[in-house]
Structure formats: C-alpha cells, structure tokens
Amino acid sequence: MVGLCTDLLHTCTTFGRVMNLKPDTAPTAHFRRQHLSTEALEKLAETAVETNLSKGTVLSVWMPMKKFKLTDGTSLTAENCKKWGAYFLKHRREEFEELQKLYAAVWDDLVYFPAGKEITYEDSWMFERSYGGKRRHEGCDLMPPENESGVYPIFSMTDGIVENIGWLDKGGWRIGIRSPHGGYFYYAHLSDYASGFQVGQKIHAGDIIGYMGDTGYGPEGTRGKFDVHLHLGIYVRTEKHPEISVNPYWILRSLESRRLTYHLSEP
Ligand SMILES: [Zn+2]
Known part of the structure; x- marks a missing residue:
C-alpha cells in the first residue's frame, strides 16, 4: 500500500509538471520531440488495436508514463495503458x-506517407539553418534519388482543408493543410502545384498536392538555391500559441508501409 501511495503521489506531482498546470502554456519539449523508436512504433500500433484507442490517445497516456517511469522499464501494455489513462482522466x-x-x-x-518509395529522409529537426537569420530547422527534409525538379509527386498525408497556399520567401511554393483533428501539415519548396488549389478547399489523404522542387530562399520564383527536396513541417496550435513545431521524423517512420506508388500516365 505504501508503494502504491508513493507511486501515485509521484505520478500526481510529476504529471502535473509535465502537463504544465498553468492553463495553455506551450507544449513541452518532450511533446515537441515526438521521440519514438522502431520498437515503440510497433508497440504503439499493437496497443492501439488492443485497446481500441487512437494512436494519439495511447501516446498521451504512454509518453507521461515513460517519461516519469510509472511502469517498470518502458513496457506498454493494453492493461497499463487503460489503468494510467483512467488515472490521468480522474486526477488531471x-x-x-x-x-x-x-x-x-x-x-x-x-493516412499516407507524403512521397513515393524512392524518397529518403533523416532526422534533422532543430538542426541549424541560416537563411533569413540564424534559426532552427522546423521540419524534416525528404530527398529524391535525383536532383530533378517537378517529377516526384507529393501526396497529402491527411484529409484536410487548404489553409495557406502561395509563395513564402523561406518556403518557396508551399501549401499548408489543416487536418480534422487540428494538425497543420506544411509542404514546402514545391516546383509547382498539382492543381489550382484555393484556401478553404477540401483535400483528401493521398491527393497529389504538387511536385518536389527547389523553390524558395528569395523573392517569388527563386529556384535552385539548394537541392530538390520536400520540406515537411508539422505544427499544432493552442489558444496562445498558433504555431508549435513538432518533429515529423517518427511520424514519417510510422507511415513507411503507407507509401503510395505513382504512375505517370501516357500523354
Ligand atoms: Zn527543411
């Protein structure tokens, strides 16, 4: 009993800290990193099926559990996910x-990986960038096998609504799509768009939104200042913080089996 009390007390105080008990503070660095592993991704998928909960819900229980070592080791089971989920819901x-x-x-x-099977990427979130002043890389770069603009299609990862479209000095031709649960998926440096998208337009997961390019780092139309790639940014918002960058790397890894193949039709 003493063990349990200490355990719960520990949870209560630590969970309070990770959740930032002040209302609407920016999500923690821990949340923004979205750090997982190959093993963790498997565990996540399994547990979501077993508990019949969404991956987002499982993670919102599991991440505090892991960070504050509420279970022995890093084990996630359907049982402890339900147990701690109920606890958090009751007390926090x-x-x-x-x-x-x-x-x-x-x-x-x-739903889908944003590019075809030949595209590669590494974890470069928060690496230093220098264009437009010293800053951190708010995203993940997806690289094609050949440095060719306008040939590699980019697919929308989610359903959503076009929130922003057009030129940005840093992002070149970009499109920003707001998904139903409120995530903002930002695709930048496109060579061109797949069609004349308008702000407010509905997009379906898997729709081709444009083609990989090398636009940006200058006034409208600037090309070729860097190698062709897709810059993918993922952002969440709270009432006070409209744009909070999270690391797309493990999110992309979770979609490895969801890469689409694209066949150019004959003219
Ligand atoms: Zn980038």
Whole structure:
C-alpha cells in the first residue's frame, strides 16, 4: 500500500509538471520531440488495436508514463495503458485532455506517407539553418534519388482543408493543410502545384498536392538555391500559441508501409 501511495503521489506531482498546470502554456519539449523508436512504433500500433484507442490517445497516456517511469522499464501494455489513462482522466482531467488533443492533432489523421518509395529522409529537426537569420530547422527534409525538379509527386498525408497556399520567401511554393483533428501539415519548396488549389478547399489523404522542387530562399520564383527536396513541417496550435513545431521524423517512420506508388500516365 505504501508503494502504491508513493507511486501515485509521484505520478500526481510529476504529471502535473509535465502537463504544465498553468492553463495553455506551450507544449513541452518532450511533446515537441515526438521521440519514438522502431520498437515503440510497433508497440504503439499493437496497443492501439488492443485497446481500441487512437494512436494519439495511447501516446498521451504512454509518453507521461515513460517519461516519469510509472511502469517498470518502458513496457506498454493494453492493461497499463487503460489503468494510467483512467488515472490521468480522474486526477488531471483538464491537462490530460489538452495533451490528448495535441497528440490527436499530430497522429490521428495520418493516412499516407507524403512521397513515393524512392524518397529518403533523416532526422534533422532543430538542426541549424541560416537563411533569413540564424534559426532552427522546423521540419524534416525528404530527398529524391535525383536532383530533378517537378517529377516526384507529393501526396497529402491527411484529409484536410487548404489553409495557406502561395509563395513564402523561406518556403518557396508551399501549401499548408489543416487536418480534422487540428494538425497543420506544411509542404514546402514545391516546383509547382498539382492543381489550382484555393484556401478553404477540401483535400483528401493521398491527393497529389504538387511536385518536389527547389523553390524558395528569395523573392517569388527563386529556384535552385539548394537541392530538390520536400520540406515537411508539422505544427499544432493552442489558444496562445498558433504555431508549435513538432518533429515529423517518427511520424514519417510510422507511415513507411503507407507509401503510395505513382504512375505517370501516357500523354
Ligand atoms: Zn527543411
């Protein structure tokens, strides 16, 4: 009993800290990193099926569990996911629901990998960048096998609504899509768009939104300042912070089996 009490007390205080008990503070660095592993991705998929919960919900229980070592080792089971989920809901409802919303925005609308099977990527989130002043890389770069603009299609990862489209000095031709759970998926440096998208237009997961390019780092029309690639950014928002970058790397890894093949039709 003493063990249990200490355990719960520990949870209560640590969970309070990770959830930032002040209302609407920016999500923690831990949340923004979205760090998983190959093993963790498998565990996540299994547990979501076993508990019949979304991946976002499972993560909103599991991440605090892991960070604060609420279970022995890093084990996630359907049973302890349900147990700690119920505990958080009972004792930290507001903060837990806020975290759950944020994880859902990132995870619960994912359907497809944004590019074809030949495209590669590494974890470069928060690496230093220098164009437009010293800053951090808010995204993940997906590289084609050949440095060719306009040939590699980019697919929408989610359903959603076009929120932004057009030129940005840093992003070149870009499109920003807001998914149903509130995630913002930002695709940049496109060579061109697949069609004349308008702000407010509905997009379906898997729709081709454009082609990989090398646009940006200058005024409208600037090309060729860097190698052809897709810059993918994923953002969540809270009431006070409209644009919070999360690391897309493990999100992309979770979609490895969801790469689409694209066949150019004969003219
Ligand atoms: Zn980038």
